[in-house]
Amino acid sequence: MTSNLETADNPEQLERIVIEPLTRVEGHGKVTLLQDENLHIRQARLHIVEFRGFEKFIQGRPYWELPVLVQRLCGICPVSHHLAAAKATDMLVGATQLTPTAEKIRRLMHYGQTLQSHALHFFHLCSPDLLFGFDDEVRHRNIVGVIEDNPEIAKQGVLLRKYGQEVIRLTAGKRIHGTGAIPGGVNKSLDREEINYLKKDIEQIVQWGQGAVELIKRIFFEQLDYHMSFARFDSNMLGMIGAKGEFDIYHGGLRARNADGDMIFDHVDYTRYSDYIREGVKNWSYMKFPFIESLGAENGWYRVGPLARVNNCDYFSTPLAEQQRRIFREAGHGRPVQASLAFHWARLIELLYCTEAIRELLLDPDISGKDLLNRGALQHCGIGVLEAPRGTLFHHYEIDADGIVNKANLIVSTTNNNQAMNESIRQVANSYLDGNRLSEPLLNQIEVAIRAYDPCLSCATHAMGKMPLEITLLNENAEIIDRLEKRVTGEIQRCSS
Amino acid sequence: MSSKNTFMLDGVAIEFSEGDTIMDAALRSGSYIPHLCHNPEFRPHGSCRVCVVNINGRQVSSCTQPASAGLEVDNSSEDLVQERRNLLQMLFVEGNHVCPGCEKSGACQLQAVAYYTGMLSPQYTHFFPQRSVDASHPDTAIDFNRCILCELCVRASRDVDHKDVFSISGRGIGSHLVVNSPSGKLGDSAFAATDKAAHVCPVGAILPKHRGYEQPIGSRLYDRSPISIVGDVAAHESDDQGDTHGR
């Protein structure tokens, strides 16, 4: 299934274009394109400098620190790491079953963070492309433009995110670097006052969640062919699934379907993930390329995240999201929806689900329960897996008899999508860039394809910050012949030499 | 009589008894002088220097300075507070004190004193010393990264437990805490979790195992009130001795 733009035959004779760093994605990465003298794209690669030092850093630390320590892995999605590590430490302390209060508080925290992450991604990072088009003027194609033209949409985006952050703050103790989930449970539940505070706005939040799905559908159907074909390719889909096949992002088994929707495996106990998933390496990238072992590296790569999850599940347990899932699946005509831009659509259905699931939990008396912890005998190995906003996240630790970590392996969501993101930019390069002199709107299409995955390059690289875009056109002697710079302000400057 | 046995601390008269240090008298009167290595249960040590005060333009450690009648003691001038911040800065960079990842955060005396004096982030270059965690004991772990060499555990183990489990080895910047046992490991020593030495560490260096972050943010020792009101970590050690381990 891998397309042929991964490696050009004679790269030294080709012009090299570097897009670095990517804008409006989290973290640090770059894209390199090689173009020949006839302007044909011959090679396209996404490079993410993955930081593996973290697994070393936590060696020698006590296991009970893990859920808080690993949050430092990423400033963007600390709660995902907090919860995945907490699940792994549950296993370490022999907690095979959490108390109802502990599980529900953790779920609440997880739905809160997924809500805030999805809201941030769609409204702040992607709505400019989708509302104004990829070739809209750069100066305008950003969140400031959205606030000017669609103040109501911008406001809802901000408040949806804020609500998610409040859920995190109350369940984890803090908006970032919380400590709520601990080995075997949680350290607090919610009191009356906290529950009432969250209940106050939840109806409005669910309504805005519905509005968000309606908005993306409207955008999508306005140019259906284009949105369904942009960076579209067939892939396998991997994700977690509840015991009855329902959508579940906190706990369950692993399910993988092929491009036709046929099951590759289902309800796999995630502690056996290493029997099913391998991490491949390529000589041109530091980031691993995971694949489904039974299919091999060439055909076994897959997509994770909202697109995979909404395609994979049999149903949503909440009515509004389920209604939207059906409409979504119809767009696939019996097969999983494969369009890369459908990630946005699926992401907002998930956002809606999170609002409904939070509403349900706020009515559940267990969230103010007092039975917080459950522990048994200390175990040597702990594996925690959950569906982070960006996709399946694996945390795997081994400890010695004293409780000190001596081995750690993490597969972050963005790494799971590595091959798929590379595939996406090759599709775009082939369809839109080939034969053209490169311009900002054309290069933005590359970024649009990558942004659909909401990659957390911060997770994968442990670097932070949004930086200006730099595109460099090099000749075969590595001399710069053209350079395009996009400042943080959106200002564009061409510096030809 | 009372005017005879008083000195002035920032303009407030403090009574003292024969043999008191400035720190003793201040603590008894409820006046706070920041400190780390001092614990009224043990003989003063004068090593952390955080309790420095000004007497007639001379800087002295209040935990070792005998009180005497008529002294004018400055505990709050900007110069003095700056001096304390500098001392705290050094303590922070000499070890590996990473508050966001530390389970003692919010209940740590080093952090609380830093807040109290307004030391917000270290300016000196971090040493990043290579230190380890000793978790060989079934109930208690030592994270040497966070040791500030206050010697309270040394004093407690020697003077109260009569076990001499801990000593300081090396000199100057090479000083470090060692465990007196054949292997150098705590699990191999006479240490017990019920020892006094297990309950005097002002920072997150000597900690009960398996507990981690069981105490939620918001209900930790210094979450609601500053150390000048709450007092030392060791004074509250018995508050949170509930058996949460192995529930």
Ligand code: SF4
């Ligand atoms: S371990 Fe704690 S009590 Fe002992 S010297 Fe170090 S900081 Fe002081």
Ligand code: NI
């Ligand atoms: Ni991340």
